[in-house]
Amino acid sequence: MNHKDALKDPVFKTLNEVSESMGLSSFVIGGFTRDYLLSKENPKDIDIVVIGNGIEYAQEVSRALKGSSEISVFKNYGTAMIKYKDLILEFVGARKESYSEDSRNPKVASGSLEDDQNRRDFTINALALSLNTEDFGDLVDPFNGMGDLENKCIKTPLDPDITYSDDPLRMMRAIRFATQLDFKIEKDSLNAIERNKERISIVSNERIVDELNKIILAPKPSLGFKLLHKTGLLHYILPELIALEGIEEIEGQRHKDNFWHTLEVVDNISKNTDNLWLRWAALLHDIGKAPTKRFDKTIGWTFHGHEFIGSKMVYKLFKRLHLPLNEKMKYVKKIVSMSSRPIVIAEDFVTDSAVRRLIFDAGEDIEDLMTLCEADITTKNPKKQRRYKNNFKIVRQKIVEVEQRDHIRNFQPPISGEEIIKLFNLQPSKEVGIIKEAIKEAILEGEIPNEYESALEFTIKKGESMGLKASNI
């Protein structure tokens, strides 16, 4: 089959000319070819395999593209990268690889195109398009990767035990591709992942997290988590989720299986947000339920304080996996710690003061918090489903009303500490803090509106009740 159409961009003509002038063969391989054949948009990352020296070839390409490209050479890896317009071209010389037990970094020797295709992870990633004049655009597909694309199947070119054991990151990649593309993993391959699962321990957390994030960002992340669970990889990566699995029954009372519930919540939220960190919050929103689970004879199963415990676990988990420990982590922590707040409000009569407190505590993240709570509705009882949704609709309406009136979202105290000091002729002291806190409380409780005049009047009265006299009005 010829696929000249994939190679319309003039940059491929340049690659062809360099191949000619150097007397070398070269091919486009990997994600570009795969995604083109899947009729996806042409990706901006282009992997080129050269039968010969990949670095020298890349240097020649860089010269041919004149000043408009930027080349980086990685001598240790025998690779080079060129940034050109919005494209990233990656070059490698065709190679054979041999791996040792304890490392993902292979010993490398130069080889043929076939050797190079053999060493790749999946048949669908080993598809190559020729850049050579005699067969420009021809597909070189020794493992029937095209058939696997059509049958939606992830399969390794070699014995899967070898492919996965050589580079265990590929186990994560298999699951990630299956999730992103909605493909099945071939049975032998899936069994091999299960057999090689403990080899994941030689992969750095950063690489694991890269794949995990791609799974979380897929349209239906549960596909990936089910595979991680089935193969046993999840036990190594996120044991906190495994701890949520199972239903216990005491005296005829059962609780829901919080692992499968969590996967539903993540799928639900993924229909409404592409925010990676909100999806992480959904994944972790119930992790505190395992350590807080108790059975009480009168009220049944309880998970008291699971939001607080869960939010503490977020930090440890982020640290262990080398996820960022910056404001993203704080955001996930905050959403997890507040994840039941709107539910509590919705179950009760929705008062203005409860809504004001919710807005005050959630601040800018109020929308995201509501999105999580709505995704958290996984009941299969249509009546309850309708009731919960409607309750959240009421909370959302209240949030809009209260916010329009009281401007709590970016709360700034209407009277500053400085003003309180001046007003009562005080030194900076505990009293200032007490008065400030009282003003905030009065506003949140709805005793006074969030505006200067009312707050001033309240401040004077509050000061008087503490034996202070306002002098500088």
Ligand code: CTP
């Ligand atoms: N590859 C591999 N084993 C790995 C990583 C990559 O065999 N552990 C090969 C595959 O042939 C892959 C190519 O290198 O197609 C490029 O890898 P990469 O850029 O990481 O992935 P893509 O397949 O391009 O897909 P994506 O851009 O979606 O990550």
